[in-house]
Amino acid sequence: MAKRVSIKDIANKVGVSTALVSYVLNGLEKEKRIGPEVVKKIHEAVKELNYQPNQIARSLRKGSTSTIGLIVADISNPFFGQLARVVENEAAQFGYAVVFGSSDENAANSAILIKTLVNRQVDGLILAPPEGSAEQIKYLMNQGIPFVLVDRYLPDISTNRVVLDNYNATYSAVKCFVANGYRRITLVAYKSTLVHMRERIRGYQEGMKDNGLSDFIVVKEVRYNQIKEDMEAIMTGLLNERGMDAVLFATNALSISGLYAIRKSEVKVPEELAVIGFDGHEVFDFFQPPLSYIQQPLEEMGKESVRVLIDQIRGSQKTVHIEMRHQLITRKSCG
Amino acid sequence: MAKRVSIKDIANKVGVSTALVSYVLNGLEKEKRIGPEVVKKIHEAVKELNYQPNQIARSLRKGSTSTIGLIVADISNPFFGQLARVVENEAAQFGYAVVFGSSDENAANSAILIKTLVNRQVDGLILAPPEGSAEQIKYLMNQGIPFVLVDRYLPDISTNRVVLDNYNATYSAVKCFVANGYRRITLVAYKSTLVHMRERIRGYQEGMKDNGLSDFIVVKEVRYNQIKEDMEAIMTGLLNERGMDAVLFATNALSISGLYAIRKSEVKVPEELAVIGFDGHEVFDFFQPPLSYIQQPLEEMGKESVRVLIDQIRGSQKTVHIEMRHQLITRKSCG
DNA sequence: AAGTTAGAATTAAACGTTTAAGCAGTGCTT
DNA sequence: AAGCACTGCTTAAACGTTTAATTCTAACTT
Numbered sequence: 200m201a202k203r204v205s206i207k208d209i210a211n212k213v214g215v216s217t218a219l220v221s222y223v224l225n226g227l228e229k230e231k232r233i234g235p236e237v238v239k240k241i242h243e244a245v246k247e248l249n250y251q252p253n254q255i256a257r258s259l260r261k262g263s264t265s266t267i268g269l270i271v272a273d274i275s276n277p278f279f280g281q282l283a284r285v286v287e288n289e290a291a292q293f294g295y296a297v298v299f300g301s302s303d304e305n306a307a308n309s310a311i312l313i314k315t316l317v318n319r320q321v322d323g324l325i326l327a328p329p330e331g332s333a334e335q336i337k338y339l340m341n342q343g344i345p346f347v348l349v350d351r352y353l354p355d356i357s358t359n360r361v362v363l364d365n366y367n368a369t370y371s372a373v374k375c376f377v378a379n380g381y382r383r384i385t386l387v388a389y390k391s392t393l394v395h396m397r398e399r400i401r402g403y404q405e406g407m408k409d410n411g412l413s414d415f416i417v418v419k420e421v422r423y424n425q426i427k428e429d430m431e432a433i434m435t436g437l438l439n440e441r442g443m444d445a446v447l448f449a450t451n452a453l454s455i456s457g458l459y460a461i462r463k464s465e466v467k468v469p470e471e472l473a474v475i476g477f478d479g480h481e482v483f484d485f486f487q488p489p490l491s492y493i494q495q496p497l498e499e500m501g502k503e504s505v506r507v508l509i510d511q512i513r514g515s516q517k518t519v520h521i522e523m524r525h526q527l528i529t530r531k532s533c534g
Numbered sequence: 535m536a537k538r539v540s541i542k543d544i545a546n547k548v549g550v551s552t553a554l555v556s557y558v559l560n561g562l563e564k565e566k567r568i569g570p571e572v573v574k575k576i577h578e579a580v581k582e583l584n585y586q587p588n589q590i591a592r593s594l595r596k597g598s599t600s601t602i603g604l605i606v607a608d609i610s611n612p613f614f615g616q617l618a619r620v621v622e623n624e625a626a627q628f629g630y631a632v633v634f635g636s637s638d639e640n641a642a643n644s645a646i647l648i649k650t651l652v653n654r655q656v657d658g659l660i661l662a663p664p665e666g667s668a669e670q671i672k673y674l675m676n677q678g679i680p681f682v683l684v685d686r687y688l689p690d691i692s693t694n695r696v697v698l699d700n701y702n703a704t705y706s707a708v709k710c711f712v713a714n715g716y717r718r719i720t721l722v723a724y725k726s727t728l729v730h731m732r733e734r735i736r737g738y739q740e741g742m743k744d745n746g747l748s749d750f751i752v753v754k755e756v757r758y759n760q761i762k763e764d765m766e767a768i769m770t771g772l773l774n775e776r777g778m779d780a781v782l783f784a785t786n787a788l789s790i791s792g793l794y795a796i797r798k799s800e801v802k803v804p805e806e807l808a809v810i811g812f813d814g815h816e817v818f819d820f821f822q823p824p825l826s827y828i829q830q831p832l833e834e835m836g837k838e839s840v841r842v843l844i845d846q847i848r849g850s851q852k853t854v855h856i857e858m859r860h861q862l863i864t865r866k867s868c869g
Numbered sequence: 870a871a872g873t874t875a876g877a878a879t880t881a882a883a884c885g886t887t888t889a890a891g892c893a894g895t896g897c898t899t
Numbered sequence: 900a901a902g903c904a905c906t907g908c909t910t911a912a913a914c915g916t917t918t919a920a921t922t923c924t925a926a927c928t929t
Contacts, residue, residue: 203677205885216909221887232906254654255599256885259590259914266633266654273619280615284608284636291635296650298601298633301619315631319589319601342538458820482815485793487822540915551879556917567876591915594884 204248212244213237224252258320267508268316269299270309270326271350278451278478278497279327282349285501286325293509295322304423306331317344323508325349330393345511349504351395359511361504361521365398366405368493368525372447372475373406375491379533381445381473383415385437387430387457388449390420399449399477417443426456434460444472445533451478458486473533489530496523539583547579548572559587593655602843603651604634605644605661606685613786613813613832614662617684620836621660628844630657639726639758641666652679658843660684665728680846684839686730694846696839696856700733701740703828703860707782707810708741710826714868716780716808718750720772722765722792723784725755734784734812752778761791769795779807780868786813793821808868824865831858 206224210217215237222231223241244250258264269286271279279301287297298321300312309332316324323345328336333353339346340358348360369386376384386403389396400418407416419437421429434457437443446461448454454476466472468488476483479492500523507519541559545552550572557566558576579585593599604621606614614636622632633656635647644667651659658680663671668688674681675693683695704721711719721738724731735753742751754772756764769792772778781796783789789811801807803823811818814827835858842854 255594259594260886275616275619281610284610482817486820595916
């Protein structure tokens with residue numbers, strides 16, 4: 200690796216001190232009353248030597264890295280991939296770069312990632328906390344490290360967060376089913392104590408109750424790391440019994456996994472079974488007939504997370520709780 | 535932000551110099567002949583104060599950051615999302631973190647990203663170079679910055695690279711079509727001079743020729759940033775003419791976009807039109823009937839990229855060109 | 870007794886920036 | 900002639916590590 204050009208090389212070439220070079224590079228030539236010829240010479244030398252600032256040195260001195268960390272469950276999951284993209288763009292607007300990590304919904308992984316990123320002195324974190332990560336979140340608070348929770352949050356700790364109106368989302372999905380004549384509606388969710396999941400479940404349950412369907416409430420829970428097996432078992436059970444006429448999936452991955460099972464059976468959608476998915480991706484449109492889904496305002500969620508985080512980084516003392524409105528996209532599978 | 539604990543705090547607490555603390559933290563207690571009681575005391579103090587090393591300071595001093603940069607076209611594209619995930623995991627194995635950026639197939643964006651990441655002193659880069667990025671790549675070479683190209687490469691410059699056997703991929707897709715009785719096979723590709731695309735086109739063309747179908751060669755090219763409009767126009771044209779009985783898409787995004795158009799028309803797949811996609815995602819299975827696709831060995835590509843890059847970072851002088859074998863996954867849409 | 874060796878620690882420079890503080894020199898005021 | 904204000908620059912410390920060089924003491928050789 201060819202030795203990089205430093206501020207010192209510029210200073211030597213022009214015959215001034217490094218301080219002047221630094222001032223000029225930071226646009227302080229007026230404020231620091233630097234002679235115009237010197238300014239010009241410095242700019243020339245910078246061009247000529249193709250000087251590139253060393254962000255690491257800068258970070259060390261300034262105590263901030265202009266980097267934010269993003270910890271999601273899985274970057275290869277389109278939901279988080281899209282979120283990452285929005286975060287990347289928005290962060291770039293503010294001059295921040297993004298380091299990411301996937302926790303796989305595992306608290307131990309999350310702890311390692313947080314430690315790694317904090318040691319790398321990220322200025323702040325955007326994270327989707329997995330189950331059992333309360334200690335880590337408290338640690339961040341104690342250390343005064345700015346962060347924003349996204350997608351889920353911890354009910355016992357008041358932190359900055361940007362989440363969906365999960366309760367309303369499933370509530371309105373149930374309503375949609377009911378409006379279209381479905382009654383025996385099943386919810387397939389993740390087995391999790393995380394609030395977003397509990398809220399989705401609660402929204403479903405209340406929706407059923409409010410529509411006089413308490414007797415038909417069925418909530419099936421799938422384990423995150425055994426999604427295939429669990430889904431297989433649950434769906435074949437459900438489909439064989441023929442006791443349900445509609446199914447609501449509580450996440451993106453669950454929707455896709457569930458659809459596999461449905462397709463394997465010969466059940467007709469929506470004649471025999473109505474389906475609503477979550478975090479719809481455009482590919483949901485390919486299911487025959489196209490799938491209805493609850494859509495999250497990813498663009499806004501991502502942008503808002505970054506903005507809130509940067510506010511925190513800049514010293515804001517407020518704690519903000521943002522709840523975004525879902526949108527129910529109805530296709531032929533329901534409605 | 536509560537002032538962080540530094541090596542100096544440990545040194546003060548124990549009553550030794552910072553050098554000793556550093557040695558102990560780096561496991562050099564034997565080599566540097568440090569007294570056993572001191573070692574113990576240092577370890578205790580580290581625990582007690584919950585010391586976390588400052589990677590930035592470390593990086594500055596050591597001249598390496600244990601960070602790699604990943605520049606893809608779009609992290610929200612499942613192909614790159616999955617690749618990113620593999621890269622993340624593999625990099626973590628070697629103690630590297632990953633900073634990412636999306637170029638949107640735009641050379642100017644790519645240039646900015648490269649500059650940003652290089653200024654942040656990443657130890658190396660994995661990148662999918664967009665069209666017109668030759669200068670940037672040469673710059674990296676001149677600077678001696680380790681990097682690996684992935685997915686595509688520049689034919690005029692010999693660099694480390696990990697790519698698919700693009701030529702064979704489309705060639706064998708054509709073969710599959712032909713074996714199943716299709717003749718009027720159209721290729722829909724990106725309008726691009728990038729080698730991977732040219733190779734995919736060439737594979738198709740040669741495949742057609744070798745099967746005596748020279749007269750039926752039709753290659754349509756779609757612009758990356760106008761994919762919807764172009765695809766719309768092309769597909770309606772193709773479908774109206776009814777001059778084709780099979781279509782091959784040259785990327786993931788093209789496949790999805792093309793399928794939209796196909797579904798809008800009332801054309802039956804595979805009776806009236808056979809389809810093969812690229813970079814198949816599991817969701818391709820949902821198309822009715824399931825779509826055949828060319829599958830890239832993403833897991834291996836990602837891992838290999840990281841390994842090659844780390845080899846370079848460690849000083850390897852070899853330049854490696856790795857071509858991975860595709861796999862043709864045939865579903866009912868062809869075969 | 871002088872010299873060597875080994876063990877255990879310290880010192881201080883270095884990485885590339887930023888930035889507070891200081892210092893000349895000039896010209897102006899009184 | 901002394902004081903002041905301005906202009907334009909330099910000095911040097913600091914950020915938190917790593918690490919080569921050095922120092923000190925005690926024990927061991929001859």
